[in-house]
Amino acid sequence: MKILAINPGATSTKIALYQNKEQQFEQTIEYTSEQLQDFDGIFDQFDLRLKDILNILKDQKVESLDAVAARGGLIGPVPPGAIEVNDDLVYHLRHRPVLEHASNLGAALAQKVVQQFGSREAKAYIYDPVTVDSMLPVARITGIKGIERQSIGHHLNMRAVARNIAHDLDKSYEEINAVVVHMGGGASASAHQKGEVVDFISDDEIMFSAERSGGLPVKVVIQKVEEMGAKEFSILSRKNAGLQSHCHTKDLRQVLKQIQQGDDCASLVFDALALGISKTIAALSTTLEGKVDMIGVTGGMAYSKELIERVAQRSEFIAPVKAYPGEQEMDALAFGILRVLNNEEEASQFVEK
Ligand SMILES: Nc1ncnc2c1ncn2[C@@H]1O[C@H](COP(=O)(O)OP(=O)(O)O)[C@@H](O)[C@H]1O
């Protein structure tokens, strides 16, 4: 089976071609802020991103794809797994997404690519989109009726890591309990119980990350929103918070350099980063009643041995901590859709409500 995976991110589009589980090539199309600054909304970037993908596919002489698998966007709560791309899904992501995000382009890009490069039966899919929601009812409740907790984050990478944890424990995904944390520009975390994500922590709840705020005291947030306005505050909390706010860089490697140069503030912020991640792990462990086989830490920051060590110091009383650095989203997309094509999983249909 020939499957193309497409992963639109804030500053790049990654594409990778697979022959079954073998990756044939992977290419990243990078965009500078100057190139993207004149586009108002995410969908205004669609033509540029599509053209760049099509050019690569022509150069690589790609033809007769069996499927195209894209990272899916903010559709609203959906079960995990594959969703077939249809016009309703593309319309929804273009006009009514939960939030603006580059992943909202995935379905529309996949639809166009499959039309031009797919075999006659080929279909486009998204897999484990960022709004997958399988949280237990008890995990949804907040202290205000009508405001529920949200399950928005790095589902695709974290479910792939949970499967890798199961593999490392010589068990199936359906046999293990694990806590997985994604630590990158944004951060989110998930509690996996016997193949289900039963609880989830989003980027505005506990830990901060390279650019996101994590949880904030509501009373102060109200004041700040009154002072700055909602739009500016949203940009501050989602793009200019975390390491960027304290250390003026989103790059953890730079923060580690600042510490080496004797910067006490950077040192304190690094400790707070590890503490926030550890508190997040502890919170999700309570949903699993302490029965955790392994804690998996993933995303770009998981390359930092210093960070993993510090998180392990605070969390290893719960379960062993293992790093799965970087992200495995391209494999996760292709392997997920391969399971669909091999009839091991079923794709669902998106219906506009
Ligand atoms: N080798 C490394 N050591 C420490 N931190 C790293 C390393 N590689 C990447 N990072 C950090 O990971 C973060 C980006 O993570 P990533 O998952 O690539 O984010 P995103 O995909 O959201 O841009 C940055 O803070 C970056 O500095």
Ligand SMILES: CCCC(=O)OP(=O)(O)O
């Ligand atoms: C919007 C949820 C997914 C997310 O935070 O992704 P990035 O970290 O890639 O922005």
